[in-house]
Amino acid sequence: MLLLLGGCHSGDSRTPTDEDPLVISAALDLDVVAPLLDAFRQAYPQIPLRFEDRTTREVDDSVVGHLAGGGVEGEGTSRAPDVVISSAMPWQMARVNEGLARRLNGPEIERWPEWARWRDEVFAFTFEPVVMAYRLDLSRHMLPPQTHGDLHALLATQARWLTGKVTTYSPLSSGVGYTLAQQDARYSSRFWELVGAMGRVDTRLETTTRAMLEGLSQGRYWLGYNLLGSYAMVYAQEHPEVIVQVPRDYSLVLMRMAFVHRDAPHVEAAETFVRFLLSQRGQRVLAGQTPLFSVLPGVTGPYTAARLRTQVGERLYPILPNATLLAFVDPARREAFTDHWRARFQGEQALDEAVERGSGALAPE
Incomplete structure (x- = not known):
């Protein structure tokens, strides 16, 4: 069994059972990741697993919850998750930096690109473009935006049509929204002008891509900015009224990050799962x-980082897992940025709604 699991780790490690399975705490929709989980079960049928589809805030809470008596519930007791997956990259980095991840080794780790891992403890295993989306009937009134400049121009010239009909992540109550806003400010010299333009059309703030997509589908929104492309592309396949646009001037790329929890009850099985994510087979799925x-370089298919780079060119700006992300969770820096964002947004009603949806405090949603 230990050979099948890829070698043993020092310290206690239980063998997963149906009653005590491998637990994956993940901010990743089950309908999107299901093919990957099915492939893992086929490769390792001896490892029962439970996939916990959570918000990024819940994932982050699960990482530390067991230390205070919370965490993942199992057989009436609290425990740490075995594997942690989240798109809230700064918070993943912070937990790893706090010593809550295990260092991995093996051929999959050695082959993994250096730019997509940190200290061999946390691994970015997806490459998801950040996109715009709009309702198909938007084109009856205006030319849909293809760049950030186009979006800015529409907000300035089509306010009569777009007021209350635009949506984006809230950087006040969403960690993903805050991360994307920080990166936009880094790469776009006109980002703060765009923030002001969004505020003037009473842009509605959400904490999930799914909420934005559902608003577009229902007609409450006409235009969405900074959605996660992975969710948007799946949604648009079944909702032809929603059109997804990868910005042509530049597109941020968010990367989901995975690590084995330091206190994982099933260490060997957890390491096997993460290695599977990084393996040729897992990446092909x-x-x-x-x-x-x-x-992973060399993997072929319709959804690869290499193919996306070929289509979009050098205008892809991936958010990389490195120590610079740790500054994003610094309270002073966060407060300064969000204060500036509030001042430029100028949309009091949208800000009030953002506070109502969240708690007014930043969480890694």
Whole structure:
């Protein structure tokens, strides 16, 4: 069994059972990741697993919850998750930096690109473009935006049509929204002008891509900015009224990050799962059966980082897992940025709604 699991780790490690399975705490929709989980079960039928589809805030809470008596519930007791997956990259980095991840080794780790891992403890295994989306009937009134400049121009010239009909992530109550806003400010010299333009048309703030997509589908919104492309592409396949646009001037790329929890009850099985994510087989599933986009060079399929780079060119700006992300969770820096964002947004009603949806405090949603 230990050989099948890829070698043993020092310290206690239980063998997963149906009653005590491998637990994956993940901010990743089950309908998107299902092909990957099915492939893992086929490769390792001896490892029962439970996939916990959570918000990024819940994932982050699960990482530390057991230390205070919370965490993942199992057989009436609290426990740490075995594997942690989230798109809230700064918070993943912070937990790893706090010593809550295990260092991995092996051929999959050695082959993994250096730019997509940190200290061999946390691994970025997807390559997801950040996109715009709009309702198909938007084109009856205006030319849909293809660049950030186009979006800015529409907000300035089509306010009569767009007021209350635009949506984006809230950087006040969403960690993903805050991360994307920070990166936009880094790459776009006109980002703060765009923030002001969004505020003037009473842009509605959400904490999930799914909420934005549902608003577009229902007609409450006409235009969405900074959605996660993986979710948007799947949604648009079944909702033809929603059109997804990868910005042509530049597109941020968010990468989901995975690590084995330091206190994982099933260490060997957890390491096996993460190695599977990074393996040729796992990455082929991502490339061919999901819109999560594989990272590993040499993997072929419709959804690969290499193919996306070919289509979009050098205008892809991936958010990389390195120590600079740790500054994003610094309270002073966060407060300064969000204060500036509030001042430029100028949309009091939208801000009030953002506070109502969240708690007014930043969480890694």
